[in-house]
Amino acid sequence: MSFVPQVKIPATYMRGGTSKGVFFSLTDLPEAAQQPGAARDALLLRVIGSPDPYGKHTDGMGGATSSTSKTVIISKATVADHDVDYLFGQVAIDKPFIDWSGNCGNLTAAVGAFAISNGLVEASRLPENGIAKVRIWQANINKTIVAQIPMRNGQVQETGLFELDGVTFPAAEVEVEFIAPVDGKEAMFPTGNLIDELEVPGVGCFKATMINAGIPTIFVNAESIGYQGTELQDAINGDVQALQRFETIRAYGAKHMGLIQDIQEAQTRQHTPKIAFVSPPKSYESSSGKEVSANDVDLLVRALSMGKLHHAMMGTAAVAIGTAAAIPGTLVNLAAGGGDKPAVRFGHPSGTLKVGAEASLNNSEWQVSKVVMSRSARVLMEGWVRVPGDCF
CATH class of the missing domain: 3.10.310.10 (Diaminopimelate Epimerase; Chain A, domain 1)
Incomplete structure (x- = not known):
């Protein structure tokens, strides 16, 4: 042969x-x-x-x-x-x-x-x-x-x-600038709302900010789904039932955002949208053992990618975080204390990250001209x- x-x-x-x-x-x-x-x-x-x-x-x-x-x-x-x-x-x-x-x-x-x-x-x-x-x-x-x-x-x-x-x-x-991550032909908030009531059969009904900036992302409050916002990977990735709940929320959020027409389509669209949960600042120990103080961050964010809690933060999700934080009234902005937030430092499982966004309200529509962060x-x-x- x-x-x-x-x-x-x-x-x-x-x-x-x-x-x-x-x-x-x-x-x-x-x-x-x-x-x-x-x-x-x-x-x-x-x-x-x-x-x-x-x-x-x-x-x-x-x-x-x-x-x-x-x-x-x-x-x-x-x-x-x-x-x-x-x-x-x-x-x-x-x-x-x-x-x-x-x-x-x-x-x-x-x-x-x-x-x-x-x-x-x-x-x-x-x-x-x-x-x-x-x-x-x-x-x-x-x-x-x-x-x-x-x-x-x-x-x-x-x-x-x-x-x-x-x-x-x-x-x-390496400073990276994401220029106009949402252009004028797109809706930054596909539902037209800064906060929606998202009803997910078998999971519950809770508030969600669904935004299209950097990457379509669904944000929910940590406490509304039973978390503190300080969780590391093992707390979620080892829980099969928790991962299934997150995937169900993601699928219904995707449909609510108009990204899919049928819930089953989410299985063939694993990369987008992302799902993340936010909370006000709290102190915690990162995955490397580094202490993150509540005084060092504006909010905490945990995000899932491809069905698992990310070990740090996806760059595109950071764009969504920075954009949502800059817009008063979103769940991300409120978790950071509300008000004017042109830049935030958020805590993730591996530590912290600073991201800045230039957002403005034009003709009753929010627009973002640039999001900036540093990587290597x-x-x-x-x-x-x-x-x-x-x-x-």
Whole structure:
């Protein structure tokens, strides 16, 4: 019996923020995978090692968590006044499925560095020393992001002293600007309300803020679903019934937001919307053992991604948090004490994060022009990934 040999594909394994994933240049992919479709999905599933009924990703590059089962495709910009297109695929762990419906804000921090190092940014836009502003077109959601990449001696500077809770070692700071994460053609609040009464059969009825900024997100109060807001991963991810309740809330929230027409559709839209719960400041011990004081934060937020409580915070959810905090009357804003909140520092399972948003009320509609946060990124490995030649 003969078998098709493996093929090798140029790739870079990168950390961006509190996530990591496999990065590809579009033109390096096999021809069949350079277009969206079954071949591309099959290839990337095999790269990551999904679906894996063992939940380990032993036979692939994934890390068997929502933060580490990620793929990115970068190409020359197709939109004027941008440098690169950035396409993100969230790979399911136990299903043959890739969700292309949203962005990964954490990996956004690595896109600029990858683009520069792979010659995708015009040399005239790169300072020998200083900050390179890489203009990114986020192709999943058709939004502009600007990543400020430090440069030294003509190369991307990855090392530094910037510390990011949820990441073990310090690195160079990368400021990321999410420009107009909700444009004028979209409703920031799809229901038209800052707070809705969300009724979920078998779970209950409670207040929710449902917002589309960065990524569609459903916010509920921690106490309304039986939590304090100080929980770490083990308190929720080890509770099968709790995870099912969160997924049910997420599904009904998605329908309420108009993202799906039938509750069952939520199973094929795992990446969006996100669900998160908020509470006023409280002191707690983070997952690393670091003490987080109630005096150090404006509010607490815990968010789930791909059915599990995130170990820190998704970058896109941080955009939603910053935007909702800046708008008086949302559950996020009220948890932070209400009033004017152009920037907040929130507590998450791994520590804290500061995010700022520029929001304004125009013709009775809330708009946000920019959300800013700092992340870091670095190359972990580069070379080729290998997959069986008949897997795609």
